[in-house]
Amino acid sequence: MKRYCLELSGDFACFTRPEMKVERVSYDVITPSAARACFEAILWKPAIRWHIRQIDVLKPINWINLRRNEVGSVISTRNVETAMKGGNAILGLNIEDERQQRAGLFLRDVAYRVHADLEFLAGRDANANANKYYEMFERRVSRGQCVNQPYLGCREFAAYFRLVTDMATEPCAIDETRELGFMLHDLDFNKPSDPTPRFFRAQLKNGVVMVPTWDSEEVRG
Template sequence: MKTYCLEVSGDFACFTRPEMKVERVSYDVMTPSSARAIFESILWKPVIRWHIDQIEVLKPIRWVSIRRNEVGAVISVRNAQEAMNKGAGCLGLNIEDERQQRAGLFLRDVTYRIHAHFELQPNAGENNTPAKFLDMFERRVEKGQCVNQPYLGCREFACNFRLVDSVQAQSNSVAETRDLGWMLYDMDYSDATDPQPRFFRAALENGILRVPAWNSHEVKG
């Protein structure tokens, strides 16, 4: 299967660590799930699934602390169900009542090269061929088209993207090697009623984060 490379960049990024309950703290490097979301923002179809092969870090890892206003509540599921049954109801939230000010430790001035490929799902059908989606993706990315604006972890951190034709002709990744610890790989939706997070032991080697296959023994539930 053909592998594509996207170069993405932005002023800020936050790939939130799930173990941080109150304040947002980013992983040192983009997570595979965030990288997958960028490819899906350009081309998403229910019969294909993107797989991230590796992530290159092109700029030194730098941090910034920002205090932001956030909404500290969500609309009640029970209220939503009652409104659906009655055909009317108030589902709004008063921002002034639910506003919370929280600090976050984010990444700043980031640039990555993401290498990924997709595979067809078993229910793809005869009319859905790899060539069809390869052509569709190339056409969309060359025109800068996307389903939704790609972002770096949080929706307010929009990013620029471009297709890299020849990686050899591009700048090298940062010369940094470090153990990144356990990192969120993605959510496992095999049980739709109870999705579970899956993790892998991440390591940066000369600026490159190599991502194991989804069904690899390196990915833990």
Template sequence: MSRFCLQVAGPLACFTRPEMKVERVSYEVMTPSAARAVFESILWKPQIRWRVQCIEVLHPIRWMNLRRNEVSAVVSTRNVQQAMAAGGGNLGLYIEDERQQRAGLLLRDVAYRIHADLELTERSTDPLAKYTEMFARRARKGRCVNQPYLGCREFAADFRLVEDGEAVIPPITETRPLGWMLHDLDFSNPIDPQPRFFDAKLEAGRVQVPPFSETRG
């Protein structure tokens, strides 16, 4: 097991609460699943997994309201299957017909320091050092498989690797409960993954992430 630390930042973020069905309302702090996705955007293989351990909040929590145009529909699976069988078809969505405005409560001017352990899965036949060196090399050069984002893909994140012994800015000093927060999805049943939650607390600007086995459905 190897531990890495990334610092991520961006002008906007939205870690959407799943209980909000229509409007996008963000959690107050980055979720563990969003943090995991940042690490996986730099390096992911079936032979490894990322375990997020701690999230540090570096900027004060600030909010903004934003109303955006969104598309209210998706291309149906049935239409795709029919087009594949026929060798062609119209799979387009017309924005003018499907447009709707939705309000969002977003975070602005965010920065986090996220700590995660790199572990091998049962599918790995190579030593951990191989993937450790691969990730460190890619993170130092700013390389990624896809652009990391802060909750929603339109909110791109800048990232950099925090090296051991590097001088860093301290997290905010705020301490307060954050309530039940999404930890990650349980893929025990790949057809129907289920969300798992934990009772999150911000303690001197840090959120300690419990093991997945201690979460609740």
């Protein structure tokens, strides 16, 4: 494994708490799963896996209430299957009929420094080695390249990223310590049709959240 550090920042963020069924309410800090998705937006291959190890909060935690328009339904999978077989099916949605307004409690003006390990899965690419993927990621991130724009919880909240190479020149995390409660660690995809969320008890200590490993006793299904 090789460790990398990304600075992620943006104007707004929403890392939705799963217990909030109607209104969108964000966790106080970016979740490991959302951080992993940002790394994967820059580089993802079947032969690699990202592991989030540490999250540094660089700006004070500030909140904002927003009301957004959302679409209240999705296109029918049956219609999609019919269209794929050459049949006639409606694949559109009338936004005016399906529009819903929902309030949300979001984060604003956020910045994080996320430390992650890049693991090479040799069994999935027998003709390569770990250095191939290390160099690939370093080349892409240094050029600002990504497969899709990283985002902070919601796709409309774009994340700006840069590779951190010299911690000595970087600003310190915020001076704040408190309990964050149970936070989403990631989803267990052993059953792709029914992924299971797993949680851990998050603590902010001097602006830093340490993320336990996936197989740790601290991570609960």
